[in-house]
Amino acid sequence: MPSEGRRTLSAATRSAPDNRFLAALDAEDFAVLEPHLEALVLPCGTVLYEPGDPISYTYFPHDAIVSLVDVMEDGRLAEVAMFGREGLFGLLSAFVSREAFGRYVVQIPGSASRVPLDAMHAAIQAHPALQRQVLAYNEALLAQAYHTVACNAVHPVEARCCRWLLSTHDRLDQDTLPHTHEFLAEMLGVQRSTVSTVLRSLQTSRLIEQQRGGINVLDRAGLEHAACECYRKIRFRFDRLLPGTFAQVDRTASATSTPPGLKAAAKQFFISRGAASISSSTDHCSSSALGRAPRRPESVPCARL
Numbered sequence: 001m002p003s004e005g006r007r008t009l010s011a012a013t014r015s016a017p018d019n020r021f022l023a024a025l026d027a028e029d030f031a032v033l034e035p036h037l038e039a040l041v042l043p044c045g046t047v048l049y050e051p052g053d054p055i056s057y058t059y060f061p062h063d064a065i066v067s068l069v070d071v072m073e074d075g076r077l078a079e080v081a082m083f084g085r086e087g088l089f090g091l092l093s094a095f096v097s098r099e100a101f102g103r104y105v106v107q108i109p110g111s112a113s114r115v116p117l118d119a120m121h122a123a124i125q126a127h128p129a130l131q132r133q134v135l136a137y138n139e140a141l142l143a144q145a146y147h148t149v150a151c152n153a154v155h156p157v158e159a160r161c162c163r164w165l166l167s168t169h170d171r172l173d174q175d176t177l178p179h180t181h182e183f184l185a186e187m188l189g190v191q192r193s194t195v196s197t198v199l200r201s202l203q204t205s206r207l208i209e210q211q212r213g214g215i216n217v218l219d220r221a222g223l224e225h226a227a228c229e230c231y232r233k234i235r236f237r238f239d240r241l242l243p244g245t246f247a248q249v250d251r252t253a254s255a256t257s258t259p260p261g262l263k264a265a266a267k268q269f270f271i272s273r274g275a276a277s278i279s280s281s282t283d284h285c286s287s288s289a290l291g292r293a294p295r296r297p298e299s300v301p302c303a304r305l
């Protein structure tokens with residue numbers, strides 16, 4: 001990324017980031033990746049890869065959330081997978097073809113780290129423990145996509161909406177999800193009016209509250225009860241394959257604290273290392289970011305949609 005697109009993060013942002021996949025690595029494996037890690041800010045709406053794009057980096061979100069969406073020929077969209085601090089993207093589809101499956105778009109702005117794909121491949125080949133963890137994550141990711149596809153086909157939009165709100169809530173340290181009805185409609189592949197009806201119903205039930213800045217989760221347990229089984233199935237796979245790397249359900253307990261597996265080297269890296277930025281923006285998605293022209297940090301510095 002050209003240097004003019006970089007910008008040091010604020011101290012508050014610099015002290016917070018973490019990625020639980022990296023944090024769960026043994027010190028030796030993390031030391032292999034550390035020289036290659038580049039810290040970034042991912043502005044809302046940034047398209048990191050379009051379908052068929054060559055993949056150059058593996059990304060490890062900290063507090064950013066990225067969605068993989070399938071783009072139809074008529075422009076309609078549907079989310080296939082979500083990536084946050086529990087994992088990584090830009091690797092599973094890059095083992096052979098090195099091409100992106102779909103559009104990778106930032107739905108929640110925040111920080112992340114990335115590693116050049118060649119360095120990632122070399123590290124995986126040379127370090128069996130890292131390779132096992134990557135394979136475990138890939139299996140969990142495939143399970144997420146598997147359940148999401150089935151969910152989109154058979155479950156009512158109300159239950160799917162609850163699943164999506166919970167999945168986003170899992171990856172944030174706040175109860176307000178900064179999303180518009182339009183954005184949520186694109187994620188779920190339904191009309192905006194449908195989302196408005198569903199959210200009104202959830203608000204009437206006091207599960208959420210719609211605010212100027214987004215959707216506030218009032219009753220997480222109630223949302224889990226209202227969600228379809230797919231949310232629990234996806235959580236089960238992550239908890240089984242990658243213990244401690246997925247978000248904790250009890251936000252008041254340890255969800256926002258450093259996970260037990262966090263290694264000192266990884267923690268120190270994120271505290272001491274400044275993050276490059278592809279934009280100074282940390283705006284929330286306020287409109288239909290997914291349908292806009294793509295911007296790629298590798299080729300377009302200061303991407304801003």
Ligand SMILES: [Zn+2]
Pocket residue numbers: 150151152155159160163228229230231
């Ligand atoms: Zn479902």
